[in-house]
Amino acid sequence: MNNYRNSFAGLLPLVTKNIIIINGIIWLAQFVLLSRGSIDLSRYFGLHFPVSPDFRIYQLVTYMFLHDPYSFSHVFFNMFAVFMFGRTLEQVWGPKRFLTYYLVTGIGAGLIQILVIYMRAQALLPQEMFSAIDSVTVGASGAVFGILLAFGMLFPNAELFIIPFPFPIKAKWFVIGYGLLELFFGVVNRSGDNVAHFAHLGGMLFGIFMILYWRKKDRRDGRYY
Secondary structure, eight states, X not given: OHHHHTSTGGGSOHHHHHHHHHHHHHHHHHXXXXXXXSOOHHHHHSEEOTTSTTOOTTHHHHGGGOOOTTOHHHHHXXXXXXXXXXXXXXXXXXXXXXXXXXXXXXXXXXXXXXXHHHHHHHTSOHHHHHHHHTOEEOOSHHHHHHHHHHHHHHSTTOEEEOTTOXXXXXXXXXXXXXXXXXXXXXXXXXXXXXXXXXXHHHHHHXXXXXXXXXXXXXXXXXXXX
């Protein structure tokens, strides 16, 4: 029992641990299945545009548990962020509120991504429009950006060491700066950039709504965090 408590997994709160485990297992399944040429899970569980014949409403949830099967860094850095910041939020909020926040920000990011694709498709030529709405979105990044936003709001003066900067950065400035970068790259929309920048911002936006709502509710109930 003592060995378990002192283990790496034993140090993680329940929801944070399971998010990391589930994402890792699904990424491995994606990689193995595609390597064998059998099935692409993103076709069924990645987020498709609503007019696509492959769209299913449940994809607004399932897409955030899939990643690029040929990019270990994609799932690794997302889960590293969940490990670094998610465990603290879960300890403060408790597992139920943290899981609710994670899912809401992930779903919100997916909704914003659909909206952005729709708006961009309106400005494209017909043949380019088909390519835009046929895109598939996968990844936990929207929920992860929601986690970063929450950490910055709850612990604004916490000092973070971010590579390659040789000095600490307060969490609030890190979150603001990261958000501005995502906005810049989203607006620029460089050719070949397949990162869903506005989905990241969507996760942050829904995170703000959730935190402000909870703060108002908790003050009314006499609870504070």
